Amino acid sequence: MLIALTLILAGQAAAPSRQSPSPAPRDTVTVAVLTHDVERNDRVTAGDFAPEDRPRAQVQGALSAHDADGLEAARRLVAGSVVRRGDLVAARLVRRGENVTITLASGALSITSAGRALSDGGAGQPVRVVALATNRTLDGVVDGEGRVRVTAR
Template identity: 35%
Template sequence: MNLKTTFSWLLPSFPKRKPVRLQYLPLLCALEVCLSSAFAATLPSDLIGATEHFLEQSVTEYLQRSEIHGRHEIQVNSLDPRLRLAGCDTPLNVSLESPAQPVGRVTCRVRCEGSSPWTVFVPAQVRLYRQVLVATRPLSRNAPIQPGDVILAERDVGQLTQGYMTNLSQVAGKKLTRSVQTDQVLATTHMVMAEVIRKGDQVVISARSGGISVKMPGEALSDGGAGEQIRVRNTRSQRIVRGRVIGPGAVEVQM
């Protein structure tokens, strides 16, 4: 009797894979975007945007705090497009590295304080335009400044390293210590008080105490501009005193 052995293999049965329902596709796509952004590099455009936002806030606060009236422009320098930094899982921290105030050429420190920390320095230019005094014509050294010699004009004060003035009253009664050209910005270092009294001039010395006022003739022993202290001699008593110039030929002393 021939025995015929029959072997059979039972293949494991796998459950059929259910197709992904269409309503889940948006969730899967959103998850993919989140994962990719979490590991994305920080690009130069991210650094520039963060720096611009920080400087805009800093300049606005500085102008309000200092009560400065003017307009400003911010330009962040271009960065190397090949720059690649690790993606930051915390908001970028931006601070002003130099100078002390956000005007002129500035440098900002941009930091990532997340799981992959890094620091980058980003240069920028902040232009602050204000109305400042400029010469209307060429003016010579020692020339007293007249009302028509200066006007207010808009300039970028971040470029005015020697200083500037913003009010016409700042040049009243003053003279130039150097020659200036048309449209040149005037600075306080360019001028001193103009002498309204010169040494040897005959002056009137006035002294006040309460409601009492006394006047006497005198002689100026030094030059002086309005508001300055000079030495004068009382020509009656020959006494020498110090007084404040209050105008042409007039000196006031304390009693």
């Protein structure tokens, strides 16, 4: 039979008892990471991401796959990386130098013409375009993919 004794010497405190350590807070969290490389100006979709456990310190400011869906890469992003807000920008529906359809609407009248974008723009953003038929520069608003709406003055 084995008996355990604790000896306390005068002027000394007892040694702390050994207990099993309490479970540490979870060091990792599940976060969305890219499954493949994404080039600058490419749009990302929710399907470009997969869940992965990462250390909590590495995922500060990470976007979910849902929040990133439909945005464009502001720079080249590599597979396995956590995507943050600064890595993505709003999708540009009109790009400088590309052909666009210009629509001039005034009441029930609507006129369309071919044009070329002089600046980039996302949905609802102002852009400058050149009407190819008249070579006039116009100010408009991005109305969709490759479409610019100009209002009559």
